[in-house]
Amino acid sequence: MTERLFEGADWDFHTLQRITDACEEVAFKDLGLDVYPNQIEVITAEQMLDAYSSVGMPLFYKHWSFGKQFAYHEASYRKGLMGLAYEIVINSSPCISYLMEENTATMQTLVIAHAAFGHNHFFKNNYLFKQWTDADGILDYLDFAKNYVMQCEERYGRTEVERTLDAAHALMSHGIDRYPGKKKLDLREEEKRAGRRRQHEEEVFNDLWRTVPKGASKTRSAISLERRRKLLGLPQENLLYFLEKSAPRLAPWQRELLRIVRHIAQYFYPQSQTKVMNEGTATYVHYRIMTKLHQQGRITDGNFLEFLGSHTNVVFQPEFDDQRFSGFNPYALGFAMMQDIERIVTRPEDEDREWFPDIAGKNDVMGVLRDVWANYRDESFIAQFLSPKLMRQLRMFHLHDDPEERAGIRVDAIHDERGFRRVRRELARQHDVGYIDANIEVVDVDLSGDRRLILHHHVIKGAQLNETDAKRVLQHLADLWTYDVALIEVDANDKVLREYVVSPRPIPAAA
């Protein structure tokens, strides 16, 4: 029998070391995980609150809104409305996990398995994180950002910096590149391409083409419009990027601030698209590790029961008519799906063979899961792997609420043969950032006239922008653009639903 990792609830730093070593053994040998080096930091409740107010990062630039966050969290924590998280984990290399000092030894084991191995593996391997985040550089970048903001404040005054950051924060959710940009070809490659193109032209040359009548040539204004848009890179949905590159009267330091906010928004972009998967992965990993440690006799039965208690709380999914219901719990859904995949891979039924021919009965659970973890995000993950069995188990159904419909809310599909695919598609769509965020893009600038910036909001399913908020955000946008800004809400048929025009506020002289 192997030695116990700890007895009771107490732990010290040697215990943590032993726990981490034991988790690591299971993670590498049994699960085949691939993680960044781990750094585990023990913190107090106050430090946890600090971390909350700087979006979990160990360092961040100073801004009043973080103070507001802090005051808010502190108040609700003191009143006992809110418990603190057991842990926070940062997508960086080394991967930093913060553990609360109040956790019992069992809880520490749980969170080390959860964060330092589960989340860590996901951060390192998922394609979105690989594509969009630079785990090695993020802490250095934040350090740079913090110092840069501080220097700007010294040089240009706190009010000025605050005004720029306020505006940037308001546009933060629209400061993201959704698709990786085209890589610039280097010159040598460009030359080769030109050569190939010439060669191709020579090969297919046919003098006959010269005699074919040309269509009506584009009018001059149409050409210039097209050209202008192309020069400005329009349409552009990354508003912060557009302002940084094209706003006519911003100072260089303001552009740099916009860039900082944009980069940080981009860094968090994968997290918002992978909540279910990320938590599902981490929860599945901690469950496997803890079970294994218990089997090995390294954790006593009592401690294992304590673990099961917390685990059950974490993956609890209230039903829709329950008072505690507030949407799908990403831990619950993610964990259930991971376990379901394990079942399909090892003990498939006929239904599973039909639905998941690729993985059913493949028997290599970790191989399949690692592949899933690496190559999907929430939307595609649900669209691909939510099984009929799980839909039946969770008794999922789809409601369609059309305000025009007098009879009420229609039940569109339920967990039956007819509904499986529709329920699954709809749930996947709910997790698609493309649907969650308003689709707003810069479409044109009247450069020769009054320099008015024109944006379109493509309204989906009749959901328009909240008017007060939209005006406030546009005000910030206009302040940065320094000329009028117009936002036009159009539906799918290009019908204009509402139009906002906002002029910039004059900058107070005492700046």
Place this chain on the structure above:
Amino acid sequence: MAIHIIDRRLNPGGKSLENRQRFLRRAKSLVQGAVKKTSQERDIKDVLEGGEITIPLDGMHEPRFRREGGTRDMVLPGNKKFIEGDYLQRSGQGSAKDSGPGEGDSEDAFRFVLSRDEFVDLFLDDLELPDLAKRKIAQTESEGIQRAGYTTSGSPANISVSRTVRLALARRIALKRPRKDEIEELEAAIAACTDEDERVVLLAQLEKLKAKTKRIPFIDPLDIRYRRFETVPKPVAQAVMFCLMDVSGSMSEHMKDLAKRFYMLLYVFLKRRYKHVDIVFIRHTDRAEEVDEQTFFYGPASGGTLVSSALQAMHEIVRERFNPSDWNIYAAQASDGDNSYSDGELTGMLLTDKILPVCQFFAYLEVGESGGSAFDLSDSSLWTLYERLRNSGAPLSMRKVSERSEIFPVFHDLFQRRETAQEKAAP
């Protein structure tokens, strides 16, 4: 794989302090309004304990593009009886549609906790002693500390690491202390060396280098520098506040309570804002006595009323201890306004001839019975007298208070920061 486990618990706390201050600064007017509103409802001791306040979120709103309305689709767990094509009534609360996620209604009010210091600071922020003009450098002047270069001796807490390391580096370079990689290189060369003679030479070299390394320390006590501080005298304005309180029999418990609250506030304000304000407590019935704060606030007393006795006492104390040319003198008097008729003339004379000429500011607070609006009653003898004096141009402020909740506004009113006074006070 190496795992680092770090104990961060001992790291200095208050990491969010600066953000919090920025937030408070930005929300200042809102917070201040909320502080005043809260303080009216509370006991004075509680006021100074800080606590939770609520501010409207409006000014602190962080707008985002949010969508609302339109047709909504949702997938929910826990179906019990619905089949495809069923219709659910939109019945307001309790039905399925209300539990749709992500529709968090915008919070219109924002609650948070202020610490004791923050609370009192905000509470007293716009208050000031009027006309703090006669600036005089006191004998026990206050001292400030300021940085003044570096020194070779000092306390370990003041050690300047960067300066020390820089000097050590310079010294090591100057004395040609062998670098670590030089020694390593040589060691590698020795390890790689096959020729016995050369090896001996190299070993001797290594020996020499090592000896030199030992001789020249990495950091020598010579290198150590400490940050030096020196004290600079700061002139302070001297001020004294006289608190005159009527404790005679005609003052009811309620009135005494009001007066004491007023002084308590005054006391807190002065103690907090002016480190060098002397406070003199005088209470009087038909006799006046100077008392300490404990007696002033908590000691029982009763008797007839002679206001002049208090003024006389104050006058004597001024003559003995506070030379009007050196001191800014303030006085606050609280009374129910009753005075014996025979005393009126003497009081008036003392005030006009002795007290007001040396005073920067004289505040009179008349306390009344709870319930009765102070303005319906005919003016008391003291009020009439003071009003006459004020009309003739004396620096006198007077207010009436009959309810607890009025204390704070009146106090604010009396000691509000006045633009003109402030400018005059500035040197």
